[in-house]
Amino acid sequence: MRIVQLIPGTGGTFYCQNCMRDGALVRGLRGHGADVTLVPMYLPLNVDAEGLEDHAPVFFGGINVFLQQKSALFRKTPRWLDRVFDSDWMLKQAAAREGSTRASSLGPMTLSMLQGRQGNQLKEIERLSAWLKDHEKPDLLHASNSLLLGVATELKRDLGIPLVCTLQDENTWLDAIPDPHGRQCWETMSECAREVDAFIAVSKWYADEMSGRMSIPREKMTVVPVGMEFDGVDPVSAPHNPPTIGYLSRMTKSLGLGLLVDAFIDLKKAGSIKELKLRLTGGRTAEDAAFVEHLESELSRHGLREDVEFVDEFDKAARHDFLRSLSVLSVPAPEGGAFGTFIIEALACGVPVVQPAAGAFPEIIETTGGGRLYDPNAENGLRTALEQVLLDPARAHEMGLRGREAVLKAYSVEAVLPKMLGLYQRLVTS
Numbered sequence: 001m002r003i004v005q006l007i008p009g010t011g012g013t014f015y016c017q018n019c020m021r022d023g024a025l026v027r028g029l030r031g032h033g034a035d036v037t038l039v040p041m042y043l044p045l046n047v048d049a050e051g052l053e054d055h056a057p058v059f060f061g062g063i064n065v066f067l068q069q070k071s072a073l074f075r076k077t078p079r080w081l082d083r084v085f086d087s088d089w090m091l092k093q094a095a096a097r098e099g100s101t102r103a104s105s106l107g108p109m110t111l112s113m114l115q116g117r118q119g120n121q122l123k124e125i126e127r128l129s130a131w132l133k134d135h136e137k138p139d140l141l142h143a144s145n146s147l148l149l150g151v152a153t154e155l156k157r158d159l160g161i162p163l164v165c166t167l168q169d170e171n172t173w174l175d176a177i178p179d180p181h182g183r184q185c186w187e188t189m190s191e192c193a194r195e196v197d198a199f200i201a202v203s204k205w206y207a208d209e210m211s212g213r214m215s216i217p218r219e220k221m222t223v224v225p226v227g228m229e230f231d232g233v234d235p236v237s238a239p240h241n242p243p244t245i246g247y248l249s250r251m252t253k254s255l256g257l258g259l260l261v262d263a264f265i266d267l268k269k270a271g272s273i274k275e276l277k278l279r280l281t282g283g284r285t286a287e288d289a290a291f292v293e294h295l296e297s298e299l300s301r302h303g304l305r306e307d308v309e310f311v312d313e314f315d316k317a318a319r320h321d322f323l324r325s326l327s328v329l330s331v332p333a334p335e336g337g338a339f340g341t342f343i344i345e346a347l348a349c350g351v352p353v354v355q356p357a358a359g360a361f362p363e364i365i366e367t368t369g370g371g372r373l374y375d376p377n378a379e380n381g382l383r384t385a386l387e388q389v390l391l392d393p394a395r396a397h398e399m400g401l402r403g404r405e406a407v408l409k410a411y412s413v414e415a416v417l418p419k420m421l422g423l424y425q426r427l428v429t430s
Contacts, residue, residue: 107181370403
């Protein structure tokens with residue numbers, strides 16, 4: 001069975017849950033003998049890309065897609081010019097560009113990509129389709145998320161093969177796009193969904209959410225949680241001293257980083273936890289820079305800048321070292337999320353988590369027993385939950401180790417592969 005995985009790259013500028021999920025899946029599938037070709041789209045794959053170096057060239061290069069959206073001239077340019085814009089150097093510049101990941105300004109381009117051959121990127125679809133026919137001849141196509149369905153459904157028709165689509169956090173992107181483009185994107189994506197043979201949601205909560213929003217029949221929906229690689233990940237041996245709160249995700253406002261900094265400032269002022277520290281990592285985009293500078297200014301204004309460390313490196317080894325330096329991890333995204341890979345990574349290191357009771361976070365905490373939930377609408381809910389965990393380090397350490405045991409059983413890539421391979425096999429042989 002030959003499988004092609006369509007995966008959007010981020011250029012490695014921030015912690016990308018989907019990138020890590022897809023990379024672990026591809027490595028796991030290959031380890032089980034599957035013939036998998038990884039096709040990066042938009043930008044290179046630089047987050048946890050070890051063992052994926054033999055992937056295809058980047059298709060739908062971010063610069064070309066942008067230019068084709070803006071001008072009909074670039075929809076007819078020769079391939080030699082497109083190659084210039086698709087070069088690694090040019091794509092790295094695009095990854096660092098201000099606003100390159102801002103959904104609110106990319107509504108028209110998101111809609112165009114979902115429109116497939118009716119959109120402005122027809123040339124890119126034809127190029128990828130021809131490459132797959134000439135080089136791969138796959139038996140099955142797997143799209144990393146439903147924002148790729150405009151392209152993926154065209155490829156399904158061209159190649160005559162089944163199409164699988166994973167669902168994770170598309171709602172966050174689309175809900176940030178103003179109408180009418182936001183509404184049109186949801187409508188077009190729902191139309192594309194009719195041609196998908198199977199959907200994979202990363203949590204029960206998100207399966208329910210997207211079944212409703214995309215009118216997906218439940219018989220087409222399978223829940224397969226994110227599977228991570230835990231080889232060489234050791235747990236913390238004892239409660240950390242000094243007590244340290246950590247944050248692991250993109251350093252942006254929407255994921256609650258400002259809320260965490262505010263809670264830290266309040267805890268320091270209260271003085272109930274001596275020598276408390278805060279460590280933050282996960283990278284940022286250019287558009288996040290002003291927000292992070294504001295947080296640093298606030299910390300300095302309260303005389304706490306020296307108690308906070310912004311960690312630049314967040315590759316796999318750096319993340320493990322970072323997590324093992326923590327007493328507790330929190331990414332207090334007020335709206336929750338479809339999953340929460342940072343929760344799984346923290347618990348694998350034996351570090352308990354504090355999360356809002358929103359999205360799929362309760363589902364993961366219930367499964368693992370490795371953290372504490374709080375009401376995101378309650379005044380001082382985050383601060384109180386953090387304080388309760390930090391004031392009982394022995395119990396927190398026990399909570400983290402309990403979570404680690406559950407994570408290794410339920411959320412390893414080895415645990416999710418049989419379900420994924422079984423789904424692939426049914427679709428290819430039916």
